[in-house]
Amino acid sequence: MAPKWRELADRVAEQIRNGDYAPGAQLPQIRELVEAGEGSKATVHQAYKALEAEGLVTSTRGHGTIVRPRSALKRLGITRYDKVKWRDSDEVAFIADRVASGRAYDRNEQTQTVNRVAADTMIAEGLGVPVGSPVYARARLVKEGTQPTHTLTSYYRPEHVEGTRIVDPTPGPAGRGGGYRVLYDAGYEIDHMKEALFARVPTADEVKLLQLPTGEPVVELHRTTYTADGTVVEFAVGIHAASRFAWEYEFEVPDSARDKAKEGSA
Amino acid sequence: MAPKWRELADRVAEQIRNGDYAPGAQLPQIRELVEAGEGSKATVHQAYKALEAEGLVTSTRGHGTIVRPRSALKRLGITRYDKVKWRDSDEVAFIADRVASGRAYDRNEQTQTVNRVAADTMIAEGLGVPVGSPVYARARLVKEGTQPTHTLTSYYRPEHVEGTRIVDPTPGPAGRGGGYRVLYDAGYEIDHMKEALFARVPTADEVKLLQLPTGEPVVELHRTTYTADGTVVEFAVGIHAASRFAWEYEFEVPDSARDKAKEGSA
């Protein structure tokens, strides 16, 4: 038999899915349910904590427990890297890192710090340098309005960025044109990319920084950017609030037999 | 000031990261810490629950609380769909759905059911049919040994699969060659695909089915498969235990300016 708090939580969850409690509506207060014989305060509290961990509600002290509205996922396709966005126009490239939301650009929506750091294992592997090598780290916290949505930290090899605007933190978000424009002006035009992503539970630091609701996972994205000759010019790591993003990729079905044949005839 | 249980949890988490408690090692028992003055049983228990939710430990009754070993992520690249795997060889295609783990194929590692169902909103949109249309659903639960790793449910339009082995559940996993081979034999060779993925907290059903540890997120994958003329021949939804998989995609940086020029000259 399921525990008492589980049964209560399931019952309330069912009511939420039925629409008995609409998004934004307030759930019965803990003390009410105690009064109603649902158990002791600790038991009802445990049920509410479970609902919170499942992403259905959020509790705030002094306010109550309300049904969480589900926000639409921002769909991230590869068109966000379109060269016209950072090469041809005046649009600053980090809008590509941000979601095209149709809202006006607001300089306050991104903060940035640039540091010279020693490469740890992950960075070294991503950037193709020895562990401990000096690299430049450009860290951004991206917000939608006042709400943080993700962090994005780009790592660069010193020889690619020293002397450019990237290592000069004063002009704000990598200056006009963003990081890819700066690399382009320095003679490194980006050509192809690799993205790897996986989901996990956030660390305590990430919960605080991204203001994550209890139980919300994060998606960690590793992006490697190459020039046409295969040189890695940027390795970036993003931590995304899971409830805000979806990633989309289109590709052809591989056919290694055909590819091999092509190689032979070339 | 942080609550007592948070401080205890942070302290233990730090010791785990330091290696004071190795993976597989047992943490002090709850009653021991109560004895040691860390608080009441409920307080220590709450701290241990937090560590469990953060993915650091697993608790089992009668056994104790042990540090969870971190398993390596299986990297899923698009080569798992290589045509040679299902077109040219005798290899059954669902190995492509599974992870290339170097282990021998074991027929027990996948169970399958086939049903004719009415398309809900998601299926209808994915398959490009009206809501409520009859479609075929082929549901698999994929395991690695005895441990479930993900579910995968493929939806097909009736006119594509009726009369094929796909709708006949007896021969096991879609018969020799798998679903793509069956479609190929029926005149529908798959050509390109779209994958969309996002992370979320699992439902109670998914926790049970995939035997997920407390707090582990899932990644939901929506895969749409097309023939060369753009017909959707399969829409599949997978639910993956987040701690077991990473996805990798490689692509060229888009250049809509160049693409437009090409179109004009064609």
Add this chain to the structure above:
DNA sequence: TAGTGGTCTAGACCACTTC
């Protein structure tokens, strides 16, 4: 100031695992 959720205690009892 009143109202809300969050923490904590002390102890009883339950459920599962191992011996």
Add this chain to the structure above:
DNA sequence: AAGTGGTCTAGACCACTAA
């Protein structure tokens, strides 16, 4: 049977929010 984590109670008190 012994040992482990899990549930539950009754009540006190704390921390934050809103009027």
